[in-house]
Amino acid sequence: MIYLDLLLGFLRVGCFAFGGAYGAIPLIRDVVLSYGWLTDEQLTYMIAVSESTPGPIMVNLATYVGSSQAGFWGAVLATSAVVLPSFIIILLLMIVLKNIIKNKYVQAVLRGLKPCIIGIIMATGIFMIVNNVMNIRAENGFELKALILTVVLAAVMFLPKPILKKKVSPIILIVISAVLGIMVYGIG
Numbered sequence: 001m002i003y004l005d006l007l008l009g010f011l012r013v014g015c016f017a018f019g020g021a022y023g024a025i026p027l028i029r030d031v032v033l034s035y036g037w038l039t040d041e042q043l044t045y046m047i048a049v050s051e052s053t054p055g056p057i058m059v060n061l062a063t064y065v066g067s068s069q070a071g072f073w074g075a076v077l078a079t080s081a082v083v084l085p086s087f088i089i090i091l092l093l094m095i096v097l098k099n100i101i102k103n104k105y106v107q108a109v110l111r112g113l114k115p116c117i118i119g120i121i122m123a124t125g126i127f128m129i130v131n132n133v134m135n136i137r138a139e140n141g142f143e144l145k146a147l148i149l150t151v152v153l154a155a156v157m158f159l160p161k162p163i164l165k166k167k168v169s170p171i172i173l174i175v176i177s178a179v180l181g182i183m184v185y186g187i188g
Contacts, residue, residue: 002070010062011085014082014085032061065078148184
């Protein structure tokens with residue numbers, strides 16, 4: 001009977017939890033408390049643990065509750081039940097989109113959206129650069145270290161392409177950014 005309760009409870013969470021993990025917490029709380037699997041205090045502690053461990057909160061909570069109520073197979077069942085609705089919806093969308101994506105009107109919309117998305121990403125990047133370089137907290141309102149880092153990273157990103165005929169990998173750029181940030185600002 002516990003297996004059926006876990007399946008139905010976490011299927012309900014998976015089907016009706018919208019707005020991400022934090023939007024799902026009230027539904028998870030309702031399901032867990034209605035079945036008496038955890039007390040409100042235990043659930044609060046588990047939410048804190050689930051937030052600090054890798055992975056989605058809903059999956060972590062489902063795994064923990066399933067494990068605490070029915071062992072390994074309870075954890076497998078609860079975790080599967082909470083992700084199954086999303087998995088099925090994504091599969092159905094992919095089947096539908098696979099056929100729709102070839103439509104010339106859909107292609108035209110996507111081509112029109114591409115520059116908009118690029119513009120939004122560039123605007124966000126420029127906004128972040130300006131905010132970091134024109135730091136209000138700095139004495140003179142200008143952060144020279146941030147400007148130098150921005151120029152160095154831009155050079156690392158744009159200069160190798162004409163010379164090497166190859167772009168710098170985003171992963172390498174992130175690693176260089178982290179190393180330079182630690183060197184300039186230190187840790188902590």
